[in-house]
């Protein structure tokens with residue numbers, strides 16, 4: 001908020017849920033920034049489909065805030081990062097303005113066909129998202145029971161710590177066939193939710209490495 005007041009940016013970009021913490025921004029925070037920012041506010045909801053039950057989307061704010069743009073990607077929940085396709089939700093005036101600067105062949109016909117096919121299977125996809133969310137919540141609980149510090153996650157990954165030597169933990173996991181991410185604040189690691197078998201392998205390896 002201080003930075004927005006000081007620099008008066010044309011665009012404020014917020015990620016919710018955030019990467020690499022995984023935590024969604026409270027709607028009240030988005031509202032406070034929307035009420036302060038002089039220009040456009042873009043909320044990147046790349047991981048929104050994974051948010052915990054009861055966590056609202058900034059899409060709810062669109063009617064009240066015509067300078068808000070909510071962006072989504074098909075790279076995460078749809079598993080289509082290779083297709084390079086996403087979309088935005090915004091007021092009509094914003095969409096019209098975007099159409100003016102959009103290049104005519106920005107999105108290939110093949111990409112559009114792939115995206116439409118994925119949308120047609122959204123119901124099946126929903127089952128996978130529910131599985132990822134359940135696995136994620138179970139992993140967060142499991143880590144907390146073992147006294148790791150865990151950021152609340154609304155994403156398909158979990159940030160946990162805190163380690164004096166996170167690289168040693170990362171290396172130990174790798175030696176046991178588990179590759180996670182050495183990223184985020186010092187002392188923390190980020191693990192992506194995989195299949196139940198992969199998540200079990202991660203838990204077993206972490207127990208060994210931290211023993």
Ligand SMILES: Cc1ncc(COP(=O)(O)O)c(C=O)c1O
Nearest residue numbers: 015019044046073074075081086
């Ligand atoms: C917060 C956030 N937004 C957007 C993206 C990328 O999305 P896309 O594949 O559509 O460029 C990522 C990917 O890691 C991300 O973490």
